[in-house]
Amino acid sequence: MKKIIAAITCIVLILGFAQEDDTSKRKLMVKTQLKARDISDSATLQAMSDVPRHQFVPENVKKYAYSDSPLPIGNGQTISQPYIVAYMTQALQLEPGDRVLEIGTGSGYQAAVLAAIIDSVYTIEIVKNLSLTAKDRLQKLGYTNVTVKWGDGYHGWPTKAPFDAIMVTAGADSIPQPLIDQLKDGGRMIIPVGPHHAVSHLVLVKKKKNKITTKNLIPVRFVPFTRKNKKN
Numbered sequence: 001m002k003k004i005i006a007a008i009t010c011i012v013l014i015l016g017f018a019q020e021d022d023t024s025k026r027k028l029m030v031k032t033q034l035k036a037r038d039i040s041d042s043a044t045l046q047a048m049s050d051v052p053r054h055q056f057v058p059e060n061v062k063k064y065a066y067s068d069s070p071l072p073i074g075n076g077q078t079i080s081q082p083y084i085v086a087y088m089t090q091a092l093q094l095e096p097g098d099r100v101l102e103i104g105t106g107s108g109y110q111a112a113v114l115a116a117i118i119d120s121v122y123t124i125e126i127v128k129n130l131s132l133t134a135k136d137r138l139q140k141l142g143y144t145n146v147t148v149k150w151g152d153g154y155h156g157w158p159t160k161a162p163f164d165a166i167m168v169t170a171g172a173d174s175i176p177q178p179l180i181d182q183l184k185d186g187g188r189m190i191i192p193v194g195p196h197h198a199v200s201h202l203v204l205v206k207k208k209k210n211k212i213t214t215k216n217l218i219p220v221r222f223v224p225f226t227r228k229n230k231k232n
């Protein structure tokens, strides 16, 4: 009996230390990769401190979960570098009551960061495998305000529109018109735009009284926005 209790205590301590380790890695990530650069929005910084990024990446890359880089998530896709996740989140100037659409669920990490700030997140993923895994993961982690759908995000989500903000996390060659149409008056969209498989720019789109303005922000490299031929 004593041996069993000692073994259980040991496991609890190891799990506790591992969790402590992830929390401190996350704190360091926020300090050195975000605050030290140009991320100052308090809601974004809080969300990046709270969301357990290591729970969104495959086992073999977990030890790199808090490093300053993108990581593979399977099916040839990637989870963006923490700085890019924070940069895109901050650029949308979110308010707690906002309804936001994300295109490119991937691991579900970006959706969780958005869900830590706002009321309702809708996210669409074209790869069925990734969509199902992300849905399950978000549910297990308790993100009840995220709705995941498998499909081609080009068309947006007309039955849930209009949105206060839209975030596209795959590199498109142009801004899909249906997404512009589904933005509210005063809505914002952030999307990487550029030639296929080349460097794109994050573009911030604003809609005001049916007038669309666009602003090129930083250069980025994203996996491509794909169309039609849904995989799996």
Ligand code: SAH
Binding pocket: 073, 077, 078, 079, 080, 103, 104, 105, 106, 107, 108, 109, 110, 111, 124, 125, 126, 127, 130, 151, 152, 153, 154, 169, 170, 223, 224, 225, 226, 227
């Ligand atoms: N936001 C994700 C990472 C996105 S990687 C995260 O936090 O993990 C880009 C994702 O966009 C990939 O999973 C890719 O399959 C998906 N994607 C590409 N084209 C798409 C489309 N037309 N509709 C929906 N998802 C798309």
